[in-house]
Amino acid sequence: MARLAATVWASEVTAEGQDPDTAVMVVHPTSNMLGHYALGPLAERGLAGVGLTTRYVGNDSSLITENVLLDIASMVRHLREDRGYRRVVLVGNSGGASVVPYYQAQATNATVTDPPGGGPNLTEHDLPPADAVVMLMAHSGRARLVTEWLDPAIIDETTPFLRDPAIDMYDERNGPPYSADFIERYRAAQVARNRRITAWAEQLLRAAPQGVDDYPFVVHGTYADPRSLDAALEPSDREIGVSLWGPPRAANLLPAAIARYTTARSWLNQWSIDHAQGDSLRWLPHLEVPVLIVYGTGDTAAHPQHALDMYEATPDELATLVTIKGAGHYFQGQPELRDEACDRIAEWINARS
Structure with a gap:
């Protein structure tokens, strides 16, 4: 069973002849990000596109959110220490909103010792912080x-x-x-x-x-x-x-x-609406790194109000909001809008290098 596997997988995409110093890692608690639509376009824009799959890939029936945070930590550490990237940017795509702000807040100041339903004491684990956070076509949290x-x-x-x-x-x-x-x-x-x-x-x-x-x-x-x-x-x-x-x-x-x-x-x-910790609106106010929120006005899952709520929850000096007019959740049949989103992400990251 995937959730019991000892290995966390990721794909790493770079453009031929380039040696980027920034890894942009796309995260979702359960979806398979190995072939994510943004990886190639990000690589074409001089970044390394990295798609993470957690231990719960394809099966969230017994998911514990804090275990996902440990999976993110293992890959952030690998990208820095083993792959040599100077900067790591975390992209919470769709349901990734439940884990990316939570991860970054706990990486800066771990406070969660007894997760609801059981799970790891985060104060006992090394969670290396990222350098920036992007919320891409994201809702505000799974609960x-x-x-x-x-x-x-x-x-x-x-x-x-x-x-x-x-x-x-x-x-x-x-x-x-x-x-x-x-x-x-x-x-x-x-x-x-x-x-x-x-x-x-x-x-x-x-x-x-x-x-x-x-x-x-x-x-x-x-x-x-x-x-x-x-x-x-x-x-x-x-x-x-x-x-x-x-x-x-x-x-x-x-x-x-x-x-x-x-x-x-x-x-x-x-x-659980009352117990779940994976809530972007709870953790975004605690972030100390730049936050980019990209949303599509044609999304049927992550609605514009979700993006506006996350923008309002983020400290003013850290928050940037980008609207992709007409974009659907997966940019299906909309390659030009996907490219527009990736342009804006790459421009924002490069402006902070």
Whole structure:
């Protein structure tokens, strides 16, 4: 199983004939970054593009965020000590927002000794800090995102088709468009459901018999964000009626979806709105290095408001905000917008060399 492997993998891309002194490492807790779309373009712009895969690549069901931070640390150290790079820039892409600001804050001043759900004491580990941080097409954190996407109409966690029509965004009687009152009740019900699952996970661990360390379970209904069907909510250039995984109603119940499979400990650690430490808005105010936030106005996953929230959370003198007009989450079919984003990243890094 990948999460038990002793090796952390990365790809390193440089342009022929160049010897860059800056490594730009793209990070996500679980996605395979070895062939990330920015690596080649960054290399063409005189940087080393590095894509990291953590021990949880392709499987976040038992992910502990602090273990991801240790994986980042091992690669930052390798890039400096073994590969000889003078500077390392960390890029939190998409869900990388959950770990990159957290890592940098702890590398500067480690404070987390007892992570929720269990995990390493970060004060006992060497976390070499990076020289700068980039947030690329990133949301503000996994627990925040899953809460914004949780389907509050699900009444019974074991029966996804038993639904409360009063808070069902897929019930046409409610919209779209959705009223302000509905959205207020809906968002509150999403938080309440996250907290119910958290309480259940805590109960499972308290009731565990001797020798049982964790419990797996399924979380149904994890793509029910009203923004996907109502263009009037946080208006942007996003396409309405789609998600990263197809039509929203279908994506809501797909077997492979965000947070679909998890364990009690992992839920508390990465998905609980009250306990998860991987929250960019918590750690960005503590950073002491430059922070670049790049977002696309056509993104259907990491919305412009996520970027604005991160920008506001970052100390003014350190923060730079870049808008890529019309860009989708993966720049799919948009090579010119991908290149624009990489241009801006390279220009920003080089201006701080």
